[in-house]
Amino acid sequence: MEQWRGGPGGGGGPGPARQKKQEKKKCKQDPNRSQNPKGGDIPEIEDYLTRAGLLNMANPSASLIDPDSIKPRKEGITYTINNVDQFNYALNHSGYAIDLNNGFPWNGQHDDQVGGKGVDNRFRTGTKPDKLGRKSLQVVVGPPDDSRKATGYSDLDCSNPVQSPGSAAKHLIGK
Amino acid sequence: MRPYSLILFAATGLLLNYTCLGLTHNGSTGLENHSMSNQSSEEQARVLWEQAIAAKGGREKLLRVKNMVISSRAVYETHLRKRNSWNQERLLVFPDKEWHWTDMRPDVFGLRVEMYNYEMRIFYILTPEDSDKKVRQVANYKRWEESTLSNAQILYFMETSWVKPLPIAAHQDKVNGQPVDIVQTEFFGQRIDFALHKVTHLPVRISYYNKSITGRGPLTISNVDLSEYVEVDGIKIPRKVTPENSSTFNNRIQINVDYNEEVFVKPTTLEAGPETWRPKKK
Numbered sequence: 001m002e003q004w005r006g007g008p009g010g011g012g013g014p015g016p017a018r019q020k021k022q023e024k025k026k027c028k029q030d031p032n033r034s035q036n037p038k039g040g041d042i043p044e045i046e047d048y049l050t051r052a053g054l055l056n057m058a059n060p061s062a063s064l065i066d067p068d069s070i071k072p073r074k075e076g077i078t079y080t081i082n083n084v085d086q087f088n089y090a091l092n093h094s095g096y097a098i099d100l101n102n103g104f105p106w107n108g109q110h111d112d113q114v115g116g117k118g119v120d121n122r123f124r125t126g127t128k129p130d131k132l133g134r135k136s137l138q139v140v141v142g143p144p145d146d147s148r149k150a151t152g153y154s155d156l157d158c159s160n161p162v163q164s165p166g167s168a169a170k171h172l173i174g175k
Numbered sequence: 176m177r178p179y180s181l182i183l184f185a186a187t188g189l190l191l192n193y194t195c196l197g198l199t200h201n202g203s204t205g206l207e208n209h210s211m212s213n214q215s216s217e218e219q220a221r222v223l224w225e226q227a228i229a230a231k232g233g234r235e236k237l238l239r240v241k242n243m244v245i246s247s248r249a250v251y252e253t254h255l256r257k258r259n260s261w262n263q264e265r266l267l268v269f270p271d272k273e274w275h276w277t278d279m280r281p282d283v284f285g286l287r288v289e290m291y292n293y294e295m296r297i298f299y300i301l302t303p304e305d306s307d308k309k310v311r312q313v314a315n316y317k318r319w320e321e322s323t324l325s326n327a328q329i330l331y332f333m334e335t336s337w338v339k340p341l342p343i344a345a346h347q348d349k350v351n352g353q354p355v356d357i358v359q360t361e362f363f364g365q366r367i368d369f370a371l372h373k374v375t376h377l378p379v380r381i382s383y384y385n386k387s388i389t390g391r392g393p394l395t396i397s398n399v400d401l402s403e404y405v406e407v408d409g410i411k412i413p414r415k416v417t418p419e420n421s422s423t424f425n426n427r428i429q430i431n432v433d434y435n436e437e438v439f440v441k442p443t444t445l446e447a448g449p450e451t452w453r454p455k456k457k
Binding site: 053060061062063068069073076082083089090142143147151152153 | 249251261263277279282283284285287289298300302304305311314316322323326327330383385387388389390392393395397399416418419420421422424
């Protein structure tokens with residue numbers, strides 16, 4: 001569905017010229033150290049989430065992720081999902097995400113970092129229009145509480161393990 | 176929610192709008208019949224609501240509730256079939272203050288402590304990885320009426336001094352194969368349906384009709400099943416709460432507790448543990 005494809009107000013993704021320049025750069029994953037809570041990947045993860053239609057910093061009341069709730073965690077961030085059903089609907093209709101819950105035998109970089117039933121999603125890497133960006137965004141959705149809120153986790157990886165066998169190898173080597 | 180459920184819901188909504196506006200092809204006769212049936216349905220809803228309030232322990236006891244503590248434990252399965260525990264401690268001071276301890280370690284979600292004080296319009300979120308322990312301003316659009324504070328009052332008490340869903344209509348249906356009375360209510364512009372047990376009159380399921388947050392997605396209906404009622408201070412409260420597609424929460428509920436008021440003003444420490452809300456010993 002078109003409305004979930006980033007679109008206007010989506011955090012200002014890289015333009016074509018900048019995108020080409022970025023392709024040549026080495027993909028680097030920054031740890032989010034506690035002494036540098038706003039450093040590392042956080043602004044970049046927020047940018048990916050915005051373009052995926054999951055985060056709206058410009059209009060927080062219309063955001064599926066509560067922007068005020070974002071906190072660093074390991075190589076990524078955790079946050080509060082305001083309504084898990086609507087969040088999953090947005091994920092399923094984004095056109096970018098690969099659902100890892102269909103029996104794909106992935107056991108790699110974040111093998112101890114998974115959420116509730118049917119929750120681990122990875123976004124395709126690449127710079128073509130149907131991709132979010134050079135890196136792969138991981139979105140892990142926790143089980144909902146009695147208010148349909150849930151905790152989410154996201155990070156960026158240099159490659160997407162489910163995109164191709166080559167990506168899987170690259171992902172493991174890059175660990 | 177599956178797409179066909181959404182379509183069915185959208186179709187039902189259209190049908191309801193169509194019939195509620197009295198837009199029947201029979202003209203005035205249809206309108207009269209409909210308004211009569213509406214009136215009796217509303218009356219029936221009020222009667223069923225009062226039965227449920229009495230079954231809970233009576234309005235007088237419900238209106239005496241000022242705060243509650245929910246200590247809950249759930250187990251969920253990850254997509255790698257690992258079982259992980261989820262421990263929560265929540266202090267809710269009605270109408271406008273909440274403090275949550277949520278521990279999902281060692282999973283990626285980790286440990287979070289969150290406090291919202293809507294009266295003073297301040298909040299804080301603590302995690303082990305973040306050294307930022309600042310108290311921040313609650314955004315203007317956030318209100319306790321749309322937070323877990325009102326949700327908990329509806330879920331555990333149905334009605335309190337601050338939350339009073341308005342019964343609008345009633346009909347019969349089945350939940351988990353058992354016949355129930357459904358009372359459709361409205362609170363703060365949101366439709367909330369209560370499925371009441373035919374014999375005990377206590378809620379066995381509450382259904383929330385959630386408008387799209389982004390304005391681009393569909394409406395969603397979320398169900399929460401309630402079971403194993405226990406009596407706490409004379410009020411019947413569900414010990415087991417199961418949100419749809421989630422884990423079952425085994426709850427221990429305390430009502431009208433003494434608590435440490437400081438937690439609603441300045442950040443606590445994570446080291447102090449989940450019972451930081453308890454009053455300081457003198």
